[in-house]
Amino acid sequence: MPVENTSEDTNAGDRGSSLVQGQSSPLSSKGRGPTGIVTVVSLSMSGKDDVNKRCTSDIIDKFFSTYRELLSRCVRDFRGFIVASNQDEATVVFQQPWDALNCCLTIQTAFIASSWPDEILSLASCARVEEPRGMAGKTLVFNGPRLQIGVSRGKLESEYDFAASRTKYRGNELHVSLEISKLAKGGQILANTAAWGEVQRSQLSPCFHNDTGRHKIDKCERKQRLYEVLPSALAERSKWFGTTCSNCGDKIRPDQGYIKALGRHWHLKHFRCCHCNNPLMDSYIVKDGMPYCLDDFFTLHARTCHGCDTIITGSYIEAMSNYWHPDCFVCQKCKRAPEGSENIYELNALPFCLKCYHEVSNSVHEAHRKAQHKTRLSPVAKPVRADELKHRTVIKS
Structure with missing residues (x-):
């Protein structure tokens, strides 16, 4: 030929x-x-x-x-x-x-x-x-x-x-x-x-x-x-033509399992946490386009609740320059959560309802007056309205 x-x-x-x-x-x-x-x-x-x-x-x-x-x-x-x-x-x-x-x-x-x-x-x-x-x-x-x-x-x-x-x-x-x-x-x-x-x-x-x-x-x-x-x-x-693994570039054979994540396909063992490199077989969280196992994400990037000092793994509230579990963002005296348009008042970086705020701030002033010390209270430039609180959620895939 x-x-x-x-x-x-x-x-x-x-x-x-x-x-x-x-x-x-x-x-x-x-x-x-x-x-x-x-x-x-x-x-x-x-x-x-x-x-x-x-x-x-x-x-x-x-x-x-x-x-x-x-x-x-x-x-x-x-x-x-x-x-x-x-x-x-x-x-x-x-x-x-x-x-x-x-x-x-x-x-x-x-x-x-x-x-x-x-x-x-x-x-x-x-x-x-x-x-x-x-x-x-x-x-x-x-x-x-x-x-x-x-x-x-x-x-x-x-x-x-x-x-x-x-x-x-x-x-x-x-x-x-x-x-x-x-x-x-x-x-x-x-x-x-x-x-x-x-x-x-x-x-x-x-x-x-x-x-x-x-x-x-x-x-x-x-x-x-x-x-x-x-x-x-x-x-x-x-x-x-088959599907290609985004990690190794090899074809994923019909008899092989695969994961579809981040808009791409992966061999089961090749979709891994970007920090610990362990395979991600269950839930994972994406940050900046990179997958993390739950343990590494919460260790490296998770927020801590200002109320209970534990890691936030679900929904949270951002207020007073801190993060809170929804159940923790309550009046620190009567433990009642704000409702509707009710204002929240800050005292020493903690939330109070109006009634409890006056009671606590007066008792603090009285205690300091008796001890002949001046207390320095956190300024309350503007009450925080309940409907202005920023609600967020940690998304798990």
Whole structure:
């Protein structure tokens, strides 16, 4: 089976470090391409070996001719520049991230809508898959070749080759997009934050997106958060690709339990308290976007009741520059809670009703007068109204 790769530098391992030359194939772009900060798309076909091993040469030629024609048309429609390609792989750069993502969405839609030979559809990697959809009948999920697409954004060095009449590129983003495409499943688009974060939903054709968590990318110092992006009509595909643990980045298998928390998915043993690192199997409390077990949260962050000097674990009242259990914020003499618009009076940082306030303050003055000492009472600049008290609750998840 002939391969239309005529370039020296289109091997996957070389794309990130060397100038990449295009091929004399239907997937070559001529002229000047995007420069500076660009969006890079790497794509390849899942199950290519099955096609080459199990199909006749005529079917293979027809199949890859249709394959390249669809890719070339979609890339051209969205102003993409093909950097490198071979039989089933291509690397394309776009100046704008929304053009790149719209091109990816269009490619997935075009491939599922195309007609493919029966010999191709008989392969497990290219089989037609439909799913029931209520009274509407069935939804087409897969049909034909399934492309793995990775999208990244960053700065590339570019150089115009006058002899070849085309722009050549080099830079790490070529490698990053390739590695992301390897993480994608057949029929899936994965984009990193640098690419996805630059677009507004209004700039894209109707689509479904999902945060798949952080993933280790070769030659990247930190894990990168990847977003699954699919055409809205193909959103059912997402459940075929599995769920990714936000901690380790591995897929959560159907036979494994998981926790959905903080808008992400986690292996049962990987959703942990950010302080003690113990698994959070029961209740937890979130502070500043981080999960805590109850013991650590109340030890590190919980408020103490000014009335009983114990930790507040539920509802509380904020008044007189302190925090109180609702049952503790009562008149300190008659133990009656304030009602309606009844005023609360402060004496030595403690609450009193009006009657008890006068009784206690008079007795304090009298005791000090007899002892020939002056008492210094807390100033009462303004009574605290019961309906002005700030009621709060510690939220447990």
